[in-house]
Amino acid sequence: MRIAGKASGERAPAGAGEDLRDLLRRIAARDAAAFATLSEQTSAKLFGFVVRILRSGDVAADALQETYVRIWEKAGEFDPVKGSPLAWMATIARNRALDEVRRIRPGSLEDQPEGFEPAADEIDPLAARERSERFAALLNCLQRLDEERRAVLLLAYYRGLSREALAKRFGRPVPTIKTWLHRSLAQLRDCLTS
Amino acid sequence: MTISPDDDFAAAEYALGTLDPSERAELAARRLREPELDEAIRAWEARLAPLSEAAQEIEPPRDLLPAIEARIRAGLPNPTQSAIVALERRIKRWRAAAIAASIVACALAIGLVAREANRRSTPREYVAILQKDAASPAFEVTVNLDKQELTVRPVAARAPPGKSFELWIIDAKLGAPRSLGVIGGTSRAASLSAYDPAVVETATYAVTVEPPGGSPDGKPSGPPVFVGKLIPVEPD
Numbered sequence: 251m252r253i254a255g256k257a258s259g260e261r262a263p264a265g266a267g268e269d270l271r272d273l274l275r276r277i278a279a280r281d282a283a284a285f286a287t288l289s290e291q292t293s294a295k296l297f298g299f300v301v302r303i304l305r306s307g308d309v310a311a312d313a314l315q316e317t318y319v320r321i322w323e324k325a326g327e328f329d330p331v332k333g334s335p336l337a338w339m340a341t342i343a344r345n346r347a348l349d350e351v352r353r354i355r356p357g358s359l360e361d362q363p364e365g366f367e368p369a370a371d372e373i374d375p376l377a378a379r380e381r382s383e384r385f386a387a388l389l390n391c392l393q394r395l396d397e398e399r400r401a402v403l404l405l406a407y408y409r410g411l412s413r414e415a416l417a418k419r420f421g422r423p424v425p426t427i428k429t430w431l432h433r434s435l436a437q438l439r440d441c442l443t444s
Numbered sequence: 445m446t447i448s449p450d451d452d453f454a455a456a457e458y459a460l461g462t463l464d465p466s467e468r469a470e471l472a473a474r475r476l477r478e479p480e481l482d483e484a485i486r487a488w489e490a491r492l493a494p495l496s497e498a499a500q501e502i503e504p505p506r507d508l509l510p511a512i513e514a515r516i517r518a519g520l521p522n523p524t525q526s527a528i529v530a531l532e533r534r535i536k537r538w539r540a541a542a543i544a545a546s547i548v549a550c551a552l553a554i555g556l557v558a559r560e561a562n563r564r565s566t567p568r569e570y571v572a573i574l575q576k577d578a579a580s581p582a583f584e585v586t587v588n589l590d591k592q593e594l595t596v597r598p599v600a601a602r603a604p605p606g607k608s609f610e611l612w613i614i615d616a617k618l619g620a621p622r623s624l625g626v627i628g629g630t631s632r633a634a635s636l637s638a639y640d641p642a643v644v645e646t647a648t649y650a651v652t653v654e655p656p657g658g659s660p661d662g663k664p665s666g667p668p669v670f671v672g673k674l675i676p677v678e679p680d
Contacts, residue, residue: 286513293509294501301502303461311508318512333493340496341489348461349637352468375498385494406462407495413462435456435488442491 270335271328278326289318295336296343303347303410313350317343334382344410351410375404391441399434402427447480455481459488469622469638470662476634477625477658569677572649573599574670582670583627585611585649586677587636594624597631601670603653610654612664613639615647626658627651648673 270291276284296317301310320342328338375389392400402420405411413431417424447455457463458471475482574583582601587594596611603609611634612621624634636644650668652659659665 282517285516289509289512293504295499297504298502299496299499307505311505314504314508315512315515319515322516332490337493337496341493352465353640375495382494382497385497388494406460407492408499410461412464431457431462432453439491
């Protein structure tokens with residue numbers, strides 16, 4: 251499958267938080283037309299998300315279908331106080347992709363990368379131009395982490411890398427990665443609450 | 445927050461995605477019966493979610509959106525999930541043997557078939573009757589493969605005083621039995637999203653007697669008192 255990349259921000263609607271909020275409200279009331287608009291506006295964003303974790307266009311397409319079915323079913327649970335509509339949808343997409351990549355089965359998807367080499371197009375959130383307040387706060391806290399440990403967190407988040415894969419990539423034993431993760435996450439939590 | 449630091453780390457790694465498959469499955473089961481753990485996972489998801497703003501867009505395949513929309517409008521399951529279709533076929537093959545093994549299961553399944561026919565919108569369900577012997581059905585387990593969800597309903601069994609019933613999924617591929625949660629007096633649901641359909645297919649579903657609130661260490665405290673396997677419920 252050929253997958254064309256597209257820079258963030260080329261489509262204005264995906265970032266338009268108020269519109270998405272309104273669409274989610276209508277979807278909660280079973281408005282199929284609102285659902286069509288929402289999926290059109292957000293599918294490239296969510297597909298970009300799941301395909302980087304799953305690394306197979308076909309598996310990602312299935313995961314995206316499941317994601318939108320969940321969005322359709324759970325739209326009423328969206329709480330604007332807790333975050334943006336896109337963040338809420340991305341969490342659903344990510345969990346769906348992670349459930350897939352961390353299924354209990356012999357062999358793992360990570361053994362069969364297809365098309366998406368982690369090094370190919372690294373995401374650098376620090377370079378993002380448009381930032382919500384929450385995103386800016388999180389980036390501020392991420393910047394206080396040691397560079398290597400920040401990279402570990404970001405690769406886990408955007409690529410869905412397991413502890414084993416991170417250990418291989420950074421040339422450290424798995425327990426070290428686990429310790430790094432715990433320290434970084436604790437630091438992040440404390441930084442965000444302060 | 446009243447959960448332990450270890451559990452909070454587990455919640456954080458669950459949200460980040462770095463737990464290994466068995467740890468992830470265990471936490472997915474625990475969050476269903478531990479509201480504080482569930483809350484901790486949600487809090488971590490919310491902390492990390494702003495990172496999604498920086499994700500780059502990639503156009504999905506052109507036929508995907510129409511497929512999703514059609515699926516929503518029809519309220520129908522995803523027909524392209526070949527794994528589930530294959531599973532359905534395999535289950536049908538050993539279905540006759542499973543039914544013959546238990547007259548009670550058969551009778552209850554027929555009841556469900558009738559119910560299904562009246563409520564055509566949920567087509568792909570499977571049922572297991574957990575029992576001690578053919579004369580004493582205790583729990584009815586239904587699995588909806590589209591939603592990757594399991595529902596367990598007590599039919600006749602009552603937990604001994606001061607004890608709880610706990611449901612387990614048991615399969616050689618999983619190693620140790622995995623908890624699907626404590627069963628109370630009414631029906632309740634559990635997520636199967638952490639399990640491969642092939643595991644859901646071959647697994648044995650079992651109930652053990654546990655201390656109140658469930659097994660303290662995540663392992664069955666004793667042998668199963670009720671067991672069963674899935675058979676399909678035909679929508680027509």
